[in-house]
Amino acid sequence: MAEATDPRPAFRVASPTATRELVLFIAIVVVGAGFSLASPYFLTVGNLVQTLRAALELAIVSAGMTLVIIMGGIDVSVGGIMAVSAILIGKSYQAGLSSWVVAPIGLLSGAALGAWNGFLTTKLRVPPIIATLGSMYIFSAIMFLVIGGAWISGLPGTLSPLVNGWVVGIPASLLVILAVYGIGWVLLRQLPYGRHLHAVGCDERSAGLVGINVDRTKIAAYSILGLLAGFAALLYVARLRNVEINIGTTVALEAIAATILGGTSIRGGFGSLLGTLLGVVFIRIIQNGLVLIGVSSLWETVIIGGLLITVLTADAWRNRNNPRIA
Structure with a gap:
């Protein structure tokens, strides 16, 4: 059967996330106001820029995670992908390679590891949570075998301006985030592949019946997530130089957490990159604010976990009345 170029007659791409985005934005304002009253340092330019830079890697990985969850998958190994890519980047720098060579190594290694997860979930039919959990242990083992208990340090700051620099008075890290999310928006909303992702997440069997190559769509989503994890690793090394x-x-x-808080359905089928970005901001504000007021970081985990349970419970109640929102 010829591949359908536009499955929109069968699937709606519109997603019921606008309310979630508004609620999350209000929560960010309220929480930010609370922390600004509790600490005089919270709203300083230095603290806000530092928080933005600390959010850079999470924002980039979360964009890829949104694609995978919209498609109906999940990837708990992405931290391992980021770690392996960072190690390859570090070792490549230590070998004397230039950033023009190192950068593609980081990106392509991440994409390859992501494609491996896609292969496991499509060709071997391993459930995504099991496949990526196994990959997480494999990637972690690789990391410790390569570097043991030592850091890779003293790396060059050639790419540091991507994270720590400024462009006409705007933090370069903000421009990087906007570029990634802008490309993601085009991919999801303007190109056929984005409609294929939504269709597979809504109903994989029906997507196949209208001519969508389901396996290729899934592998591509995991590969994009891996590519973004490799990019995050590159920026991590540029920021910390180790x-x-x-x-x-x-x-x-x-x-x-950022993806689900932002309105993307854990069941797949719809999601929002804007919501995901708001979710990243919310998480990093909580983490930064708690540090400033001297509260244990354990509470950050409690708060985020509690919010996730609340959101998923609310989604479950909504889906009980509407089994498939698409």
Whole structure:
């Protein structure tokens, strides 16, 4: 059967996320106001720019996670992908390679590891959570085998301006985030592939019946997530100029949390990159604010976990009345 170029008659791409985005934006304003009253340092330019830079890698990975979850998948190994890519970047720099060579190594290694997850979930039919959980352990083992318990440090700051620089008075990290999300928006809303992602997430079997190559769509989504994880690793190295042994340990759960808080359905079929970005901002504001007022970071985990449970419970109640929103 010829591949359908536009499955829009069968599937709606519009997603019921506008209310979630508005609620999340209001929550950001309220929480930000609370922290600004509790700490005189919260609303300073230096603190806000530092928070933005600290959010850079999470924002980029979360954009890719949104695509995968819209498609009906999930990837808990993305932190491991980021770690392996960062190690390859660090070792390549130590070998004397230039950034023109190192950057493609980081990006392509991430894409390859993401494609591996796509292969497991499509060709071997392993459930996404099991496939990526297994990959997470494999990637973590690779990381420790390569660097053991030592950091890779003293790396060049050639790409540091991408993270720490300014462009006409605007933080370069903000421009990088806007560029990634702008490309993601075009992919999701303006190109046939975005409609294929939504269609597969809504009903995989029906998507196949209208001519969509489901396996190729899934592998591409995991590959894009891996590519973005490799890009995040590159920016991580540019920002810190070293590779720590705990790199990426929380990024997968934080990216999933940001995506779900932003309105993307854990069941697939619809989602919002704007909502995901708001979710990233919300998480980083909570983390930064708690540090400033001297509260244990354990509470940050409690708050984010509680919000996730609340959101998923609300979605479950809504889906009970409307089994498939598409």
